[in-house]
Amino acid sequence: MRVAVVRNRDVTGVINRFGQPHPQPPQPWPEEQSDGVVPALQEAGHEVLLCEGDKGLLATLERFMPPDSQARPSGMVFNLAYGIQGESRPTHVPAMLEMAGVPYTGSGPLGHGLTLEKVITKQLIRGHGVPTPNFRVIHRDSKNAGDLRFPVVVKPPREDDSFGLQLVHEPAELKRAVEVIVEQYGQDALVEEYIDGREISVPLLGNGELEVLPFVEQDFGDRATRLMTWEAKYVAAKAPSKICPAKIESNLATILRDLSIATFRACQCRDYARVDFRIDRSGRPFVLEINANPTLTMHTSYFMSAKTAGYSFSGLVSRILDVAHKRYFGTAAPKA
Numbered sequence: 253m254r255v256a257v258v259r260n261r262d263v264t265g266v267i268n269r270f271g272q273p274h275p276q277p278p279q280p281w282p283e284e285q286s287d288g289v290v291p292a293l294q295e296a297g298h299e300v301l302l303c304e305g306d307k308g309l310l311a312t313l314e315r316f317m318p319p320d321s322q323a324r325p326s327g328m329v330f331n332l333a334y335g336i337q338g339e340s341r342p343t344h345v346p347a348m349l350e351m352a353g354v355p356y357t358g359s360g361p362l363g364h365g366l367t368l369e370k371v372i373t374k375q376l377i378r379g380h381g382v383p384t385p386n387f388r389v390i391h392r393d394s395k396n397a398g399d400l401r402f403p404v405v406v407k408p409p410r411e412d413d414s415f416g417l418q419l420v421h422e423p424a425e426l427k428r429a430v431e432v433i434v435e436q437y438g439q440d441a442l443v444e445e446y447i448d449g450r451e452i453s454v455p456l457l458g459n460g461e462l463e464v465l466p467f468v469e470q471d472f473g474d475r476a477t478r479l480m481t482w483e484a485k486y487v488a489a490k491a492p493s494k495i496c497p498a499k500i501e502s503n504l505a506t507i508l509r510d511l512s513i514a515t516f517r518a519c520q521c522r523d524y525a526r527v528d529f530r531i532d533r534s535g536r537p538f539v540l541e542i543n544a545n546p547t548l549t550m551h552t553s554y555f556m557s558a559k560t561a562g563y564s565f566s567g568l569v570s571r572i573l574d575v576a577h578k579r580y581f582g583t584a585a586p587k588a
Contacts, residue, residue, distance in 0.1 A: 259302070271338035274335060367544040371387070371389055389442055394430070407433065408439045412543065447540075452530075453468045453553045467496070470494060472492050475492070508529060
């Protein structure tokens with residue numbers, strides 16, 4: 253089958269530089285996930301094209317996978333795009349594909365939109381009975397945390413990959429932390445109570461009957477700051493080690509599975525996602541957020557979990573493609 257892997261590495265393919273750009277990481281990304289996904293799909297027998305999710309995407313796809321005589325799609329997109337600029341950037345490529353009638357892996361515009369907007373995510377899952385840390389949205393000219401208990405975590409409410417994440421221990425520090433979010437990201441600040449305890453990720457795979465993959469724990473050891481900042485995720489010298497499978501007693505494991513699935517459903521996710529929890533000192537779980545497009549490289553929590561479940565990297569990529577193809581057409585993806 254023809255599979256176009258769509259990413260956002262080159263950000264020049266726009267008509268105008270206008271709107272909020274995707275934040276630039278403190279240093280270059282250590283891995284480009286398309287570098288692994290492309291050969292994995294080729295290994296599985298697919299004809300693969302790597303392309304940018306920019307203004308030329310639809311013309312590129314039309315040349316690569318023209319519809320057949322029955323007007324059925326002759327290929328799929330494996331979507332790794334995060335967007336280039338403007339609002340709700342992860343929704344842009346899925347929305348283009350929906351409009352053009354091109355099937356693709358992962359969540360649709362609605363799922364990406366709901367999970368990107370962290371305040372909406374928290375309100376939504378609370379409405380479905382899923383616990384999440386208490387929070388407030390604070391503006392530049394405010395330093396009032398209300399009844400939130402310190403320490404608190406301050407972050408932009410509409411970014412991913414832990415951009416701008418700050419741990420604030422005292423009310424006197426809050427005003428400057430909020431100003432950083434407003435100045436650097438052009439957003440009000442999401443402020444939520446810090447949950448001191450274990451951090452557990454629950455990867456999910458599928459649609460109808462979800463496969464809950466083995467849990468992954470971030471092992472902070474004796475670190476003073478037990479927080480998954482951008483550096484902690486992507487800078488090897490600062491990254492905590494991961495434990496998989498995490499050692500979770502059976503009753504709590506059942507609760508985490510149920511809460512993860514409820515979060516996935518509430519946020520309209522599709523195909524695969526990762527739910528991040530904090531477990532407080534008394535054993536109570538709180539959903540921090542859900543990632544509707546978790547990074548797929550050899551060193552991420554998602555693949556570590558899948559590997560523990562018995563998947564090779566190529567097998568995981570093929571499985572995600574099959575899950576998406578079955579959602580559209582009722583069968584696994586055919587080979588080329």
